[in-house]
Amino acid sequence: MTDVAADPLDPAGTTLGPGSAVAVTAAARATPAQWSLLVRKATFLAGAAIIVFWVVCAIFGHAIAPYNPLAQQLLDVNTGPSGAHWFGTDPLGRDVLSRIIVGAQDILIITPLATILGTIVGTALGLAMGYFGGAFDLIAGRLVESVLALPSFIIAFLFLVAVGHSTTTLIVVIGFVFTPLIARTVRAAVLAERHLDYLAAARLLGENPARIMFGEILPNVMPAILVEFTVRLGYAVFTVATLSFLGFGIQPPTPDWGADIAADYVGLTAGYWWQVLFPALAIASLVIAVNLITDAIEQVLAS
Amino acid sequence: MATFLLKRLGLMVLTLFILSLIVFLAGQVLPGDPGRAILGPFAAQSAVHALDTQLGVNKPLITRYLSWIGGAVHGNLGESYTYQSAVAPFIGAALINSVKLALLAFVVVVPLGITGGVIAALNVGRPVDRIISVTGLSLATVPEFVSGIVLIVVFGIGLKVLPVTAAAGPGASVGSQFRHLILPAIPLVFVLFGYIARMARAGTIEALNADYTRTAILKGLPRFTVIRRHVLRNSLLPTITVIATQTGYLIGGLVVVETLFNYQGVGDLIFKAAQGKDFPMLEAGILVIGVVYVLATLGADLLLIALNPRLRIGGGND
Numbered sequence: 001m002t003d004v005a006a007d008p009l010d011p012a013g014t015t016l017g018p019g020s021a022v023a024v025t026a027a028a029r030a031t032p033a034q035w036s037l038l039v040r041k042a043t044f045l046a047g048a049a050i051i052v053f054w055v056v057c058a059i060f061g062h063a064i065a066p067y068n069p070l071a072q073q074l075l076d077v078n079t080g081p082s083g084a085h086w087f088g089t090d091p092l093g094r095d096v097l098s099r100i101i102v103g104a105q106d107i108l109i110i111t112p113l114a115t116i117l118g119t120i121v122g123t124a125l126g127l128a129m130g131y132f133g134g135a136f137d138l139i140a141g142r143l144v145e146s147v148l149a150l151p152s153f154i155i156a157f158l159f160l161v162a163v164g165h166s167t168t169t170l171i172v173v174i175g176f177v178f179t180p181l182i183a184r185t186v187r188a189a190v191l192a193e194r195h196l197d198y199l200a201a202a203r204l205l206g207e208n209p210a211r212i213m214f215g216e217i218l219p220n221v222m223p224a225i226l227v228e229f230t231v232r233l234g235y236a237v238f239t240v241a242t243l244s245f246l247g248f249g250i251q252p253p254t255p256d257w258g259a260d261i262a263a264d265y266v267g268l269t270a271g272y273w274w275q276v277l278f279p280a281l282a283i284a285s286l287v288i289a290v291n292l293i294t295d296a297i298e299q300v301l302a303s
Numbered sequence: 304m305a306t307f308l309l310k311r312l313g314l315m316v317l318t319l320f321i322l323s324l325i326v327f328l329a330g331q332v333l334p335g336d337p338g339r340a341i342l343g344p345f346a347a348q349s350a351v352h353a354l355d356t357q358l359g360v361n362k363p364l365i366t367r368y369l370s371w372i373g374g375a376v377h378g379n380l381g382e383s384y385t386y387q388s389a390v391a392p393f394i395g396a397a398l399i400n401s402v403k404l405a406l407l408a409f410v411v412v413v414p415l416g417i418t419g420g421v422i423a424a425l426n427v428g429r430p431v432d433r434i435i436s437v438t439g440l441s442l443a444t445v446p447e448f449v450s451g452i453v454l455i456v457v458f459g460i461g462l463k464v465l466p467v468t469a470a471a472g473p474g475a476s477v478g479s480q481f482r483h484l485i486l487p488a489i490p491l492v493f494v495l496f497g498y499i500a501r502m503a504r505a506g507t508i509e510a511l512n513a514d515y516t517r518t519a520i521l522k523g524l525p526r527f528t529v530i531r532r533h534v535l536r537n538s539l540l541p542t543i544t545v546i547a548t549q550t551g552y553l554i555g556g557l558v559v560v561e562t563l564f565n566y567q568g569v570g571d572l573i574f575k576a577a578q579g580k581d582f583p584m585l586e587a588g589i590l591v592i593g594v595v596y597v598l599a600t601l602g603a604d605l606l607l608i609a610l611n612p613r614l615r616i617g618g619g620n621d
Binding site: 043142143145147153154155157158159161162234235237238241242245246258261265268269271273276277280281284287288290291292294295 | 436441444453455589592
């Protein structure tokens, strides 16, 4: 920790989050044997089970849900949890449980796609910055830093207001705000590889830069990218849920966890807690599941 | 040290410039026409055009950028479309409210996060460490409105011990204001705890493995003295930087918390400005957030220099 200012791109010492220098160097030593350890970890299995549950809900939601999530029963509004409606009903008499089951769909589509987009673009940028260095690294680095200078959420917010919101814009905007974060991690991992012999050999063989970056360096920094991907996936759930709570996501009456909470939280003061508590717990369970998997991967890589 | 500081200052000016460009350009590509947004869908096109001309939104982009940024440097942040008066007083008042909330969150989370991280590091690999790490990571990625709702249900509605709105009302006493801010501050504490604890843990583990720590242990110093005098002094430096970088994040979190708890802060202000297409308010609000963030980073750098003699003498090692 002596070298506080060594890297202007990373005043915090690459440790702004779990995709830290520690994780990156650990990840660089990953072996196939470690991956087989992963599937035996309890935290990994628990996280995977929760995610599989929500994926099943997202795909077969309408078949599993006890009621039609859009069906209003106006004689049954705001009823608390009961045998007929396990999670109660909302102000229009719709079944909260059914809306949660079907509402898994949007977040489970947007979150991975946005993260994949950000990871692909960020990896390409990070590889280029780390490999070419020099002026390109300096200019791209300033841009990356200025985007990082605002909380990613505010940037996403600003652009969604600017371009209008749809599922596609949500994916693109969240992918875009993740790009600099991923680029920074990949760049750091590439810098660690840069002076190794295999790269000198590849250069002497006359391989072109694109082939060296994607054919030689990429496979070696892949574990670091994987860790970064799972970490970002957790933040993507956070961001998507928050943006839909603020009204930038799926529009009513389509069920969506964040949007349903936004629509019903005024009922909290009247005591209708089930309308918002259960969707909130659904979001929390998804976030925790992703984190259990991230933690298991990091632990296996560090062992 | 002078080089280090100059580099930092140069970087900040550059960052703020690029930031102002991004904010301004994003503000200008907003779909829809501010004149139309203010006058509503039934106003005559000529009236909309007249208002647009009066607001100056028809001038070339570069002219508008220069007059906007020129005004901002002099403290004139433009005039709100919605309120028809200067933006600055609204932002000033909202900023004070947000700072109250953010300060409360920081005062709680900094000691808590550092303690959690150090305890985890001293027990590295044991269940205590795993619990603190996984809990911290999970809390950091549970959206504030989710934890906020759980808190409202439990403490506001179930136990009825705390108020569920943040605004204490005009003329409320300091004690009452404080009580109203407890619930809104907790979701922010949750999110920040994970970051700070993680950083403190990583720094402490590194310091524990350092040669000077081994020397201190081998020369027979008590464990507590080693931790206090050798480990913590070195491990907490990077944590300070992380705390500063989280101020930018924190203001983002305020948008959600202030909406959920109905509190008139900066987050609430820019959210409402975005909904009402009040560009000057939105742009000024986000620019102010950027400035606060940059100043916090500068403050952290100065603190690091004060705490780390190597930076004072070495001139910033690059």
